[in-house]
Amino acid sequence: MKVSPDYYDEIFPFKGEWDMESTCGLKIREVAGKTYVIVTELYQDNPGTSVTYAGRKLADQICAAKNLKLEDIIYLECTPNTNSKLSFYDEEYFQVDFFADMQHKYRQLTKEEVMKILNYNEN
Amino acid sequence: MGESEGRSEQVIQDWKNGCLKKIYNYIGNQPDIASVGPCRRDLYKRDLYNHKGVQMVDLFNASRGCRFSCYPCAVSYLGGRKFRPRPVDKVVEDMAGIDNNRLFIVDNSLAQDKQWEMDLFRAIAPLKKKWISHTIEDDPEVLDLAAKAGAWYVYQAVYDTSDYIKERVKRYHDYGIGVEGTILFGLDNQTEDDIKRLIDFLGEIDLDLAEFTIFAPFPHTKGHDDLLRQGRIFDFDWDHYNAGQVVYQPKHMTPEKLQDLYEYAWKSFYASESQEAKMFRLFCNVALREMEEGTYRPRDRRLANKSFGRDVDRSKRNVNVRTESQKLIVKNAE
Structure with a gap:
């Protein structure tokens, strides 16, 4: 269940639950004046906490490392297609709005929305 | 931690x-997995792990970790995403020191490194232990070695009604290995009809035992993350994450319907023969093998009226018709 490197520009190491060494794929895209931060779950290649479970903790670490402000970014979680025979491992993108009470709000993006973000060209 | x-x-x-x-x-x-040594089993109060004079199995780990990241399972998170088999000589030393001939090798799956698995079975065969485990490699050579090494029965996931599952169960039986089916209800690819068909299918594949569970979105599984993002988990009370209660909104039915199907599955499978009677059959199988090998230990009559440290209520007798071989076991045990 290897995740294709096409899903990310870099591997981002982070501290997961109980500071467990964890990794995710990371892409940052500027699209029409907005900053999209896309974190991708790496499954077996992530020894620790999943991007969804890490949630806000991961977002904060990315913001600190990349000099971003959480309120200025659009944060997306990607569960990549792993070519599994099981439908549970199909590609999905969710926009996450973080709330202090940990009841984060998730909205699944359509394929068109995803394509628009990933294929955006400044020129 | x-x-x-x-x-x-x-x-x-x-x-x-x-x-x-x-x-x-x-x-x-x-x-380092080689540093995992024998448990202090002398600390056990063995009388508390005894049912009517019969010593319950000792739990045993031959490996840790799991290279599979199955959708509902958190083991690869807890034990690490790499399979970490213990050195075979350490396993043998550890196993030989256990004052119990019946074990449950609780490793997530033994079918993760075929060579190690075969080496393990060859090495433990002389110990003449009888053991339960999760899945064994579906390979004639491995199954043969497992049987010779004392495989008593295995837990095998029954996730669909395919011929593959039917044949998988048959292959275990061909080698004299019993099968306890583990059946998980409530994944998104199951409709109500799928679950009913699966329950009916169990009657066709000659399982020795079956264990039913409701999908529980345990933290650190993909199942948890998916349902969390979709806003489908309605119960976050950890006490209810016992795989017998519905804590999320299933995709194709109401939570109540899924709960009903789960209850129906238990009743349906054990309608003609109780779980205790089916277990007794498996017990007879292993006792006969032990008698042939000279390792059988009669039950401890001191504890005949105790079950896990408590008094047995003899007024609730389980009435079952016993086969000739079962009568022989009972006679020898007495």
Whole structure:
């Protein structure tokens, strides 16, 4: 269940639950004046906490490392297609709005929305 | 937190020195698997693990970790995403020291490294232990070695009604290995009809036992993350995450319907023969093999009226028709 490197520009190491060494794929895209931060779950290649479970903790670490402000970014979680025979491992993108009470709000993006973000060209 | 080998000494020392820390965090930092030594089984109060004079199985780990990241399972998170088999000589030394001929090898799946699995079975065969385990490699050579090494029965996931499953169960039986089907209800690819068909299918594949569970979105599984994002988990009370209660909104039915199907599955499978009677059949199989090999231990009559440390209520007798072989076992046991 290897995740294709096409899903990310870099591997981002982070501290997961109980500071467990964890990794995710990371892409940052500027699209029409907005900053999209896309974190991708790496499954077996992530020894620790999943991007969804890490949630806000991961977002904060990315913001600190990349000099971003959480309120200025659009944060997306990607569960990549792993070519599994099981439908549970199909590609999905969710926009996450973080709330202090940990009841984060998730909205699944359509394929068109995803394509628009990933294929955006400044020129 | 994490695995304790090589770390407990520091905790004890800190306690002695009056400087015990709140947390000792070794999670994700697994020790060398070769450092895993025998358990202190002398600390067991064995009488408490005994049912009517019959010693229950001892639990045993031949490996840790799992290279599979199955959708509902958190083991690869807890034990590490790499399969970590113990050195075979360590396993043999550990197993030989157990004062019990019946074990449950609780490893997530033995079918993760075929060579190690075969080496393990060859090495433990002379111990003449009888054991339960999760899945074994679906390969004639491995199954043959497992049978010779004392495989008693295995847990096998029955996730669809395919010929593959039917043949998989048959192949275990061909080698004299019993099968307890493990059946998980409530995944998104199951409709009500799929579950009913699956329950009917169990009657066709000659399972020795079956265990039903409702999908529980345990933290650190993809199942949890998917349902969380979709806003489908309605119960976050950890006490209800017992795989017998619905804590989320199933995709194709109401939570109540899924709960009903789960209850129906237990009743349906054990309608013609109780779980205790089916277990007794498996027990007879292993006892006969032990008698042939000279390792059979009659039950401890001292504890005939005790079950896990409590008095047995003899007024609730289980009335079952016994076969000739079962009568022989009972006679020998008496």
